[in-house]
Amino acid sequence: MAKQNDRPTLATVASRAGVSIKTASRVLNGEKHVATSTAEKVEDAAAELGFRLNSTARRLRAGGRSPYIGVIMSDGRDPFQSRLFTLLEAELGRVGLRPVVTITADDPERERAFLDECLANDMSGLCIIRSHPDAARSYAEAASADVKIVSFDPSTAGGAVAVIAGDEKRAGRLAATQLLDHGHISIGVVGDHSTSPITVDRLAGIRSAFARRSDVGWRAYMEEDAHDLVSAKNVVAAWLGSRTAPSALITLSATLTQGAIDACRRLDQWPALVGIDDFPTADLLDVTVIDRDVASMAAEAVRRLQDASHSALDAGAGHGSDGAGHGSDGAVGSGPSPRRWEIPVHVIARGSGEEPPDK
Known part of the structure; x- marks a missing residue:
C-alpha cells in the first residue's frame, strides 16, 4: 500500500x-x-x-464559498497551540466557518501535502499555528496566488501572509527582568528550536536585559534546542544535580516549563521560575509566566481571514505593552511591518518568579 x-x-x-x-x-x-x-x-x-x-470541493464550488479553513498545528499536546486552537475554533464558528485540522508532528512533507490539499479543495483560507521551518516558505507562494493565509508563526512571513504574533523580544526581556528584580544572578535558560524566529526574538530580549549586568551568569546554563518536555526535563535535572545549580530558570515555552517542573519535582528542588506562555495548570502550581492575549490573537486571525482584500493591517494596531506604539525592539517608529500585527505581552506573577535566591 x-x-x-x-x-x-x-x-x-x-x-x-x-x-x-x-x-x-x-x-x-x-x-x-x-x-x-x-x-x-x-x-x-x-x-x-x-x-x-476531492468531489466535496466540486460540490462546495457549485454552492459558493467554502465554509472550511485549513488549520496547521505541529503538536496537538503543546499547551499554547491547543489553547489557541480552541479559541480559534470558537471564533470561526461565530462567523459560520469550520476548521479542517492537521497535526504535522514536525514533518515538513506532511505539512506541504496538507497545503496542497487545501488549495486543491478550494478552502476559504489557511491558518497556521505552527509550521516546520522547511515548509514555511511554501506559504508565501500560496498567499501570492490569492489564497488568504493568516499565521501565528513568524517563520511563515512573506508574500501576502498576515502574521499575528506576540512581542517576543519584550517577552524575553520581561522574563529576565522579573528574576533580576528579585536578586537572581545565576539563571538557567531553556530554549526551543534555535532556528525559530520566536526563540531568536525571546533570546534577544533576554540578552538585552542582561546586557549591562556583568555579574549575571546565564550562558553557562543555556540550552537552545531543548524543544520538548523530555529534553527540557533532562536539561534542568542535570543543572539541578550539579554543585553549582542556577537559582532561577527561564523557559521559552509552556511545554518546556512543564518539563522543568517535572525535573524540579523529581529532585525536590525548586529554583525560581518564569515561563513564557501560560498553560492550564500554571495557576494551580503558582507558576509565574509571561503571556499574550491569545483570545485577541484568535479574533484578529478570523477578522483577517474574512477580509477579502487582505489589505495592510491598520496603522497602530500592534502596540507594545506600554501602549506607545513601539515595535518589538522598543524603538519608536520601528513598529511592525504592514502585514504583522503584534500582540502585547504581560507578566502574570503567581509566586515562582518572585522567590529570592536564598529560598
Whole structure:
C-alpha cells in the first residue's frame, strides 16, 4: 500500500505541467480564463499522475464559498497551540466557518501535502499555528496566488501572509527582568528550536536585559534546542544535580516549563521560575509566566481571514505593552511591518518568579 505522502498532490501536478500551484488549481476546478494549451498541460499531468480532486470541493464550488479553513498545528499536546486552537475554533464558528485540522508532528512533507490539499479543495483560507521551518516558505507562494493565509508563526512571513504574533523580544526581556528584580544572578535558560524566529526574538530580549549586568551568569546554563518536555526535563535535572545549580530558570515555552517542573519535582528542588506562555495548570502550581492575549490573537486571525482584500493591517494596531506604539525592539517608529500585527505581552506573577535566591 502506498504511503499517504506518496500520493500525487497538486504541487506535483503543477511541477509536471510547469505551472504554478494556483494555475493548476484553477484548471482542475474548472475555472475559465486559462489558456487552452496551459489547461491541456495540467490535465495531461493530472492524468499521468493519477491525481483527482476531492468531489466535496466540486460540490462546495457549485454552492459558493467554502465554509472550511485549513488549520496547521505541529503538536496537538503543546499547551499554547491547543489553547489557541480552541479559541480559534470558537471564533470561526461565530462567523459560520469550520476548521479542517492537521497535526504535522514536525514533518515538513506532511505539512506541504496538507497545503496542497487545501488549495486543491478550494478552502476559504489557511491558518497556521505552527509550521516546520522547511515548509514555511511554501506559504508565501500560496498567499501570492490569492489564497488568504493568516499565521501565528513568524517563520511563515512573506508574500501576502498576515502574521499575528506576540512581542517576543519584550517577552524575553520581561522574563529576565522579573528574576533580576528579585536578586537572581545565576539563571538557567531553556530554549526551543534555535532556528525559530520566536526563540531568536525571546533570546534577544533576554540578552538585552542582561546586557549591562556583568555579574549575571546565564550562558553557562543555556540550552537552545531543548524543544520538548523530555529534553527540557533532562536539561534542568542535570543543572539541578550539579554543585553549582542556577537559582532561577527561564523557559521559552509552556511545554518546556512543564518539563522543568517535572525535573524540579523529581529532585525536590525548586529554583525560581518564569515561563513564557501560560498553560492550564500554571495557576494551580503558582507558576509565574509571561503571556499574550491569545483570545485577541484568535479574533484578529478570523477578522483577517474574512477580509477579502487582505489589505495592510491598520496603522497602530500592534502596540507594545506600554501602549506607545513601539515595535518589538522598543524603538519608536520601528513598529511592525504592514502585514504583522503584534500582540502585547504581560507578566502574570503567581509566586515562582518572585522567590529570592536564598529560598
